[in-house]
Amino acid sequence: MSVYIGLVHYPVLNKAQERVSASISNLDIHDIARAAKTYGAKSYYIIHSEPGQKKLLDTIKAFWENPELPYNPMRSEALEIIKQCDTIEDTINEITTQEAMRPVIVTTTARKMPEQIPFGYLRILRQSRRPVLILFGTGYGLCDEVHHLADHILEPILGDGVYNHLSVRSAVSVVLDRISSEYIYGRNHGYSAHSWQRPNQNRLSRISRRRYGEGPL
Amino acid sequence: MSVYIGLVHYPVLNKAQERVSASISNLDIHDIARAAKTYGAKSYYIIHSEPGQKKLLDTIKAFWENPELPYNPMRSEALEIIKQCDTIEDTINEITTQEAMRPVIVTTTARKMPEQIPFGYLRILRQSRRPVLILFGTGYGLCDEVHHLADHILEPILGDGVYNHLSVRSAVSVVLDRISSEYIYGRNHGYSAHSWQRPNQNRLSRISRRRYGEGPL
Numbered sequence: 001m002s003v004y005i006g007l008v009h010y011p012v013l014n015k016a017q018e019r020v021s022a023s024i025s026n027l028d029i030h031d032i033a034r035a036a037k038t039y040g041a042k043s044y045y046i047i048h049s050e051p052g053q054k055k056l057l058d059t060i061k062a063f064w065e066n067p068e069l070p071y072n073p074m075r076s077e078a079l080e081i082i083k084q085c086d087t088i089e090d091t092i093n094e095i096t097t098q099e100a101m102r103p104v105i106v107t108t109t110a111r112k113m114p115e116q117i118p119f120g121y122l123r124i125l126r127q128s129r130r131p132v133l134i135l136f137g138t139g140y141g142l143c144d145e146v147h148h149l150a151d152h153i154l155e156p157i158l159g160d161g162v163y164n165h166l167s168v169r170s171a172v173s174v175v176l177d178r179i180s181s182e183y184i185y186g187r188n189h190g191y192s193a194h195s196w197q198r199p200n201q202n203r204l205s206r207i208s209r210r211r212y213g214e215g216p217l
Numbered sequence: 218m219s220v221y222i223g224l225v226h227y228p229v230l231n232k233a234q235e236r237v238s239a240s241i242s243n244l245d246i247h248d249i250a251r252a253a254k255t256y257g258a259k260s261y262y263i264i265h266s267e268p269g270q271k272k273l274l275d276t277i278k279a280f281w282e283n284p285e286l287p288y289n290p291m292r293s294e295a296l297e298i299i300k301q302c303d304t305i306e307d308t309i310n311e312i313t314t315q316e317a318m319r320p321v322i323v324t325t326t327a328r329k330m331p332e333q334i335p336f337g338y339l340r341i342l343r344q345s346r347r348p349v350l351i352l353f354g355t356g357y358g359l360c361d362e363v364h365h366l367a368d369h370i371l372e373p374i375l376g377d378g379v380y381n382h383l384s385v386r387s388a389v390s391v392v393l394d395r396i397s398s399e400y401i402y403g404r405n406h407g408y409s410a411h412s413w414q415r416p417n418q419n420r421l422s423r424i425s426r427r428r429y430g431e432g433p434l
Binding site for chain 1: 232244247248251252254255256257288289291292294295374376377378380381382383384386387389390391393394395397
């Protein structure tokens with residue numbers, strides 16, 4: 001029922017495939033908080049243990065938490081779901097305490113690996129009573145030790161061809177979209193889940209002729 | 218068949234709902250190029266007419282185009298699909314010349330508006346012979362005049378509740394994912410399009426018992 005997002009900054013890989021700690025990026029904070037809030041994640045954990053990086057995160061959060069900020073309350077609302085933990089273990093422990101149940105740990109990767117679960121299975125996990133923590137890696141991705149200790153590794157997002165190098169911000173958005181109910185079941189739409197195969201004719205007939213023509217734009 | 222992405226910096230809205238020109242953001246360049254490349258878009262147009270902004274874009278592109286760059290060829294590959302045009306009209310004209318056919322213009326918005334097309338219809342448009350140009354707004358979104366002149370306005374991405382404030386980077390990724398064939402038809406997966414309803418038991422049975430247990434992580 002409850003989905004938690006964890007953005008891991010250690011242990012992750014660098015371009016030489018070495019285990020490193022990555023820096024916190026401002027847009028990882030904002031973009032992922034907005035996606036997590038949009039898709040109803042319960043919390044978005046930014047996982048980093050370095051004091052300077054934690055202070056940076058606190059400063060950015062504090063700026064947006066200021067109730068007298070004259071603009072963009074939507075941004076402040078999104079950043080409210082951010083939490084910080086030093087390690088993956090601390091994150092799991094905090095969720096376990098809060099939910100009185102250990103979350104299912106699902107790791108993500110752009111690589112094909114043995115025994116990955118399909119998105120459909122993650123969707124089913126999401127609907128169960130047990131909370132789900134989905135871990136994303138910064139840098140060049142999560143270290144294998146994280147995958148090995150997780151309950152499941154999610155299959156990669158594959159696009160149109162051989163290139164699949166989405167930013168972590170895009171990857172979080174796509175994963176949350178694929179496991180959310182809106183797209184598949186057409187909730188809030190009034191047309192069926194299979195509308196990509198047969199678009200609702202009543203709906204389309206309401207569109208003016210001009211829209212099908214060659215506009216002046 | 219061909220999908221083009223256009224990131225519009227003018228005319229867009231600011232927070233006061235005024236018509237303004239927005240600045241180019243570095244991560245809009247990178248994240249959207251990577252998503253466009255991953256999902257097989259033909260080109261990613263960055264639409265801005267201000268000389269200083271165009272120079273900034275050129276500098277960033279030139280940096281990544283340097284063939285002697287010692288790292289991250291994947292990033293250079295993504296940025297190769299970026300093109301620049303001064304206006305939406307120029308973009309349409311350039312695509313029209315290249316394809317010998319005017320593209321279908323589809324605008325996007327986070328708002329509910331009359332006569333929006335569902336994602337399923339955009340998916341069908343994508344499969345037709347005519348190229349499709351999908352326009353995304355920076356700032357607080359595209360001005361109404363752009364929507365009014367487009368052939369179609371795409372329905373908004375709705376998440377779990379009332380909050381839907383995705384970044385434009387997330388929105389592009391989700392739109393491209395929803396209209397790509399991989400997710401729905403399970404291409405490259407070996408399981409059916411409906412696997413979210415009945416996960417492939419053969420596949421799941423290959424997952425070791427440990428993955429279902431309470432790991433030490």
